[in-house]
Amino acid sequence: MLINWFRFASPISFYPIAGSWSYAFGALAALFAGAGLVIALWIAPTDATQGDAYRIIFIHVPTAWMAMFIYLVMAGWSALALGFNTRLSAMMAQALAPTGALMAALALWTGAFWGRPTWGTYWAWDARMTSTLILLFLYLGVIALRAALEDPRRADRACAVLALVGAVNVPIIYFSVQWWNTLHQGSSISLTAAPKMAMTMLAGILVMTAAAWSYTIAVVLARVQAIIVERERGAGWLESLIQFPAGGSA
Amino acid sequence: MIADFFAMGGYAWYVWMAYGVAALAIALEIAAVRVRRKRAFDELRMSVDAPPAGAAMTRKGTAR
Amino acid sequence: MTAGKPSPLAGALAAQPAAAEAVADTHASVLAAIGWAVARDFRVALRSKGELGVQLLFYVIVVSLFPLATSPSRETLATLGPGVLWTSALLASLLSLPRLFASDYHDGTLEQIALSSRPLAALVSGKMAAHWLTSGLPVALMAPLLGAQYALEGPVLATLAVSLLLGTPILSLLGAVGAALTLGARGGGTLLALLVLPLYAPVLIFGAGAVDAVRAGVSAAPHLSLLGAGLLVALVGVPFAVAAAVRIALD
Numbered sequence: 066m067l068i069n070w071f072r073f074a075s076p077i078s079f080y081p082i083a084g085s086w087s088y089a090f091g092a093l094a095a096l097f098a099g100a101g102l103v104i105a106l107w108i109a110p111t112d113a114t115q116g117d118a119y120r121i122i123f124i125h126v127p128t129a130w131m132a133m134f135i136y137l138v139m140a141g142w143s144a145l146a147l148g149f150n151t152r153l154s155a156m157m158a159q160a161l162a163p164t165g166a167l168m169a170a171l172a173l174w175t176g177a178f179w180g181r182p183t184w185g186t187y188w189a190w191d192a193r194m195t196s197t198l199i200l201l202f203l204y205l206g207v208i209a210l211r212a213a214l215e216d217p218r219r220a221d222r223a224c225a226v227l228a229l230v231g232a233v234n235v236p237i238i239y240f241s242v243q244w245w246n247t248l249h250q251g252s253s254i255s256l257t258a259a260p261k262m263a264m265t266m267l268a269g270i271l272v273m274t275a276a277a278w279s280y281t282i283a284v285v286l287a288r289v290q291a292i293i294v295e296r297e298r299g300a301g302w303l304e305s306l307i308q309f310p311a312g313g314s315a
Numbered sequence: 316m317i318a319d320f321f322a323m324g325g326y327a328w329y330v331w332m333a334y335g336v337a338a339l340a341i342a343l344e345i346a347a348v349r350v351r352r353k354r355a356f357d358e359l360r361m362s363v364d365a366p367p368a369g370a371a372m373t374r375k376g377t378a379r
Numbered sequence: 380m381t382a383g384k385p386s387p388l389a390g391a392l393a394a395q396p397a398a399a400e401a402v403a404d405t406h407a408s409v410l411a412a413i414g415w416a417v418a419r420d421f422r423v424a425l426r427s428k429g430e431l432g433v434q435l436l437f438y439v440i441v442v443s444l445f446p447l448a449t450s451p452s453r454e455t456l457a458t459l460g461p462g463v464l465w466t467s468a469l470l471a472s473l474l475s476l477p478r479l480f481a482s483d484y485h486d487g488t489l490e491q492i493a494l495s496s497r498p499l500a501a502l503v504s505g506k507m508a509a510h511w512l513t514s515g516l517p518v519a520l521m522a523p524l525l526g527a528q529y530a531l532e533g534p535v536l537a538t539l540a541v542s543l544l545l546g547t548p549i550l551s552l553l554g555a556v557g558a559a560l561t562l563g564a565r566g567g568g569t570l571l572a573l574l575v576l577p578l579y580a581p582v583l584i585f586g587a588g589a590v591d592a593v594r595a596g597v598s599a600a601p602h603l604s605l606l607g608a609g610l611l612v613a614l615v616g617v618p619f620a621v622a623a624a625v626r627i628a629l630d
Binding site: 106107111116117118120121124125128163164167170171174175178179181182280284287288290291292294295298299 | 332356
């Protein structure tokens, strides 16, 4: 069964899909989050060393992973946008950035509140937190560039180049920060070391990660719908949407 | 029992600041996207209902 | 453009030197393009020596501010020194980046450059080289003098100079990507800083780290090799990204 994927590269075909999938993934996210929170806050046993404070990892780890993944996905769409010059690929990259930034910010915030009771300080310049901070700056840069350029097509291409340059730099940044950190902290404890994983803890993290993924997909698809409507205004097909809203009413 | 749950073994401040802000941020993001979608539709509706003066021809406009 | 040859063998023999010549021609034209761009930009930069002087002065002033904010104790200064000297070099680089493309963009020269038959990546390489000669190089040479203000010793100052000589070209290269992307954008210089500073982080880590290593009595070889490797990779790859960014800005 060959699907002509390029058919969906048209905003027209993609719009209704974005809507229905957004709702589907939203429901999925709610389910996963519900189950995950039950595990995180009830079922998972209290840790011997860190007490109940360790429960923060059930938010910290998924958001940190998402911050990374979303950047890679954004870079992927950016590569498509530059390679095939498709508007929709660029719109997807545009839709991903804010959620990625939010995930990075939450990872930093939850990390700080986990660090304080566990290691005594809200912010310690450990490798992963510092890298996540720089990742946040990279996200904000893409968002700021988009806002600063008037022509949307130029913004598409410029943000795509920036996202790709950032993507190439992310491993370098992670490596250099890791280097810097080990030199200065020596053999001190890694601040993101989780307590030894009981099965329930691992299950909780995985479920919350699934929730984070589903949530991201739901929000990003909804945002791309808004972007499509904003940018395709003036194209005739949109007017039919008003009479027959498909996959997501206003 | 409930009190124990909220106390989180003495770490209430940290746990709830983390979970609470995360929940708040997510709620805000969802709300923001909904507002953005609604506004996009409203503007679309306005541009369709009130075509610019002298537009005897179909207004094609440029893709924004 | 081939002259008709009577026999295939003669034709094949004639084609070989032509192919080699074609390759040599391409190399020559790339080098010529780089050379032309370097010479032109260097000349243009020297016309506004005041601007160059101001940028260097900015570096000196910023470096001199830190002791006022902290403490004049030799120990504190020696600890802070490498970081301050390197971070200020980053800021000075940011300050000098807009002039890489801005004036050419505004008077239409950049468009002419992009339209020329020479490879754009080669031309922008020349521009970036000239930029480094007039911003990064002076900073790298000035830094050891200022390092003396920070109670840093000879070998440390030498490492400082070397690390900056390796690192500032990378700053020019990466900065050029940001400068090209933000051409004519609102928020100009500050936006450029936001885009480029995260990319600068590894250069800062290895550059300042090298100086710190020598200060601690350890070898700076790993840091400097990483910087050198980064420079080589950037030299090869970044010009193409900059050329792409320039074309995006001009479309």
